[in-house]
Amino acid sequence: xxxxxxxxxxxxxxxxxxxxxxxxxxxxxGVSAKLIIDTGASNSCIDSNSVEKFKIxxxxxxxxxxxxxxxxxxxYISKENSIDIxxxxxxxxxxxxxxMNHINETLKENESIKIHGIIGNDIMSKHEAIVSFSEKKxxxxxxx
Numbered sequence: 001x002x003x004x005x006x007x008x009x010x011x012x013x014x015x016x017x018x019x020x021x022x023x024x025x026x027x028x029x030g031v032s033a034k035l036i037i038d039t040g041a042s043n044s045c046i047d048s049n050s051v052e053k054f055k056i057x058x059x060x061x062x063x064x065x066x067x068x069x070x071x072x073x074x075x076y077i078s079k080e081n082s083i084d085i086x087x088x089x090x091x092x093x094x095x096x097x098x099x100m101n102h103i104n105e106t107l108k109e110n111e112s113i114k115i116h117g118i119i120g121n122d123i124m125s126k127h128e129a130i131v132s133f134s135e136k137k138x139x140x141x142x143x144x
Contacts, residue, residue, distance in 0.1 A: 009139040012086040038118045046095045083123070
């Protein structure tokens, strides 16, 4: 996975797509995934089309939500998940689940990539993330 440890941080390389999105390989519930690193996203999310792949159990979520591009029509929530981003697993993670076809359609126009979800500020703020564009790495703090 290309993980490097410096001081109390571990780092993971990411790719910058032509669209400007930052994408990294991760594990969701132990299964390989491509996730967008999105500092503008409040919460980490998974594509509802990938629920079976990642063995995600969903519950209805009645509050209204929106993305940067549109209002999300149907939102679910999933509890007790794990994401491994930089060589350590973040456990008991709450993920929001919605249809990300609009994101993948946009990426399909310029890139040959499909994303499975989003790493949001819930993870990045808790783990004191540092995003280095010059190194193309995300750093997450280990000792919390």
